[in-house]
Structure formats: structure tokens, C-alpha cells
Amino acid sequence: DTSRPTDLQRLIDGIIDDLIALEAPISGFFEDVDQLKRLRHSEANDYYQQVYGLEQRRQAYLSRLRTQFVTRLGIRTEQLMRENEQRRESIRRTTYGRVEDCIQWVRSRLEKLSAMEFVEDLEQLEGMFEEHKVDNHEIQDFRQNVDESIARQ
Known part of the structure; x- marks a missing residue:
């Protein structure tokens, strides 16, 4: 002081x-x-x-x-206000970009589920189960992306 x-x-x-x-x-x-x-x-x-x-x-x-x-x-100063606005815009772009990625991910998963056929062949079921494991991991990653987007708001 x-x-x-x-x-x-x-x-x-x-x-x-x-x-x-x-x-x-x-x-x-x-x-x-x-x-x-x-x-x-x-x-x-x-x-x-x-x-x-x-x-x-x-x-x-x-x-x-x-x-x-x-x-x-x-x-x-005006410069300070401009910097604040630029920072907010950068955060907004990043956040909405991630949200758009999440929306696209949901759409692709919905299309995949809609096109899915149920089979009784054991080999095909095992293959579907392996795909399900991968999908489950991707869902967990998706959840983290959603949480990150919410946290950045």
C-alpha cells in the first residue's frame, strides 16, 4: 500500500x-x-x-x-474489459465446441442402436458383447466430457 x-x-x-x-x-x-x-x-x-x-x-x-x-x-481500462470479453468468448467457444462434440456422439450412438439387429448366434453375440464393452468405456468418457462442459460454464 x-x-x-x-x-x-x-x-x-x-x-x-x-x-x-x-x-x-x-x-x-x-x-x-x-x-x-x-x-x-x-x-x-x-x-x-x-x-x-x-x-x-x-x-x-x-x-x-x-x-x-x-x-x-x-x-x-478498456483493455482490461476487452481481455475479459476475449477470455469469456474463448471459454464459450471451447465449451460449446465440447457440447457439440457430445451431441454428435449421442446422435451417432442413437443411429447405431437404431440399426442394431438382435441375433441368436453365439459368435455374433460375443462380438456384440465386446463392442458393448468398448461402447461402455466411451459412455464413461462421454460422461466426463459432459461434466467438464458443465464445470466450465
Whole structure:
């Protein structure tokens, strides 16, 4: 509180810029985790939780800096409002993109179920059972995508 407002503003701007710069690498981590999920890596969900926690902390720090410190200094700029809008738009695009993927997934599963024929041949039933196992795993992944989309809103 004894520093000059301009010095504090410069320091806060630097920290905010650094936090904004971390958005791209963290997005890359999300993509890496998605790849691990597709490859059915045993620790993919743990990695996702870590990356998600990292992104939440980054956003919390940004929010705190922008509201508490910037407001305390009495500084509200157009640039700050533009950055907030860009961040919201980015989150919106990511969220709705995932929702669209989930909707498409549901449609493809519905078509598959609608076209499914019931058979009595043991070999065909065993094959269907194996497909069911894969589908069940995909349903669990789908549920996680839905939960992620809800959490990001």
C-alpha cells in the first residue's frame, strides 16, 4: 500500500500478462490429456484433474488481480474489459465446441442402436458383447466430457 499506484499497476500488468501467456500451454496440456484419454492411458483422468486444477488456479489469480488489486487502485481500462470479453468468448467457444462434440456422439450412438439387429448366434453375440464393452468405456468418457462442459460454464 506504500508503493505508488503507477508502480503497482506496472507490476500487476506484468503478472496479468504472464498469467494470460500461460493460457496457450495449459490448452496444450488439455489436448495432451485428451490424447491420453483416446489412448486409454490409465492415469489420464488424474492428469486431467491436475491440468483442470492448474487452469482454475490461473483463472482465479487473474480474477483476483483484476478485481481486488485493480479495483483497489481505481483502475478500470478498456483493455482490461476487452481481455475479459476475449477470455469469456474463448471459454464459450471451447465449451460449446465440447457440447457439440457430445451431441454428435449421442446422435451417432442413437443411429447405431437404431440399426442394431438382435441375433441368436453365439459368435455374433460375443462380438456384440465386446463392442458393448468398448461402447461402455466411451459412455464413461462421454460422461466426463459432459461434466467438464458443465464445470466450465
